[in-house]
Amino acid sequence: MKLSHSSITHLSLVLIIVLPSLISCQTCQKACGNQSIKYPFGTGPGCGDPRFQSYITCSQQQLTFTTHTGCYPITSIDYHTQVIYITDPSMSTCYCTQPSKGFGLDWNAPFSFHDNTVFALLDCSTSSSPIYKSGGGTNSTFPLCDAQGAPICSLLYSCQAISRLNIPISTCCVYTPVDLGPSFKMDLQKLQCTSYSGIYSFDGQEYNPESWQYGVAIKYKFNFDNDYPTTCANCERSNGVCGYNGQYNSFACNCPSGLNTTTDCFYGASWNNGFRQLPWQIGTSLICSLAWLLILVLV
Structure with missing residues (x-):
């Protein structure tokens, strides 16, 4: 046809x-x-x-x-x-600061925090936050934080966006992932902190917070x-x-x-x-x- x-x-x-x-x-x-x-x-x-x-x-x-x-x-x-590598829109960085509820991983999920991830809790209450404890004196407190994190707090609080808040460096606390406990959760309301910064790389410029890589690095298997x-x-x-x-x-x-x-x-x-x-x-x-x-x- x-x-x-x-x-x-x-x-x-x-x-x-x-x-x-x-x-x-x-x-x-x-x-x-x-x-x-x-x-x-x-x-x-x-x-x-x-x-x-x-x-x-x-x-x-x-x-x-x-x-x-x-x-x-x-x-x-x-x-x-x-x-x-993820970003949290509510996270504070060297360029902006804003309130946040925190961040956490599901305990039964196939993920864990990368060892290089550093969390800096910002504007925490030194009088009532559970990350502080009494040092024996009436007005003395010792933060339950990473003692090596003091330079990170100092550099973060020198950023223009954070320095405008005019808050003391003592209200900053650096957490490493292992300090988040078995729940893998950073509850800022419970910790009585206003915000946090997550840093997964200093990009070879440890003293220049404007060049740090802000976010959270997460491992999977x-x-x-x-x-x-x-x-x-x-x-x-x-x-x-x-x-x-x-x-x-x-x-x-x-x-x-x-x-x-x-x-x-x-x-x-x-x-x-x-x-x-x-x-x-x-x-x-x-x-x-x-x-x-x-x-x-x-x-």
Whole structure:
């Protein structure tokens, strides 16, 4: 049967619109905005590791870290060292100071504070805050803080934004993550402090607070042994994205075709002179072949 010119034109439009979607409908994306997404994180349900699903989310091209204390933008992820860097919009820095409720990690989440993270509690009550205790005298107090943190407080309180508050340096207390206790929570209302600063790097300029990296560095682990899963590595080598599905959150490799497999995306691959074609490459070849067929029919 010979197709009319209008039928061929209609068929061409259908192929142009439909076929690309068949080979590029991968539900688990490899980026969120300008940030690369790799295992164990994912861009939606069924992507990445289920243990991290509720903590790391991608919404409107913004990667966010969520705990019981709030939602925080993720500025970057170092997949080599397994460290997440986040910012807290309510955090005080050398450039601005504002009230905050504090920050904390969920005790049962697969995260912990990076050893380099330093917390400086600002404008704390020296008379009633639990971080101070009596030293035996009526007017003497000793802060339950890191004694080595005094220079950090002095430099922070010299910043223009904080110095305008005209508060004494004695109201500053430097906490290290281990001091937050088993709950991993910094409750500023309970500690009777107005705000806090989080610093994860001094950027080689320990005496210049304007150059410090403000935020919180958080470590994560793949599993108890912290081994990168072999099944996930095989999936990624085949251009897939690691995920999970089913009642028991079984491993799934999400492929560019939109299909999930239990291994990798090399299913149905063909060999051509020793070259192994991936499914998305086969799909591209199929489109090219159909395009040539249309040209021959038209001619």
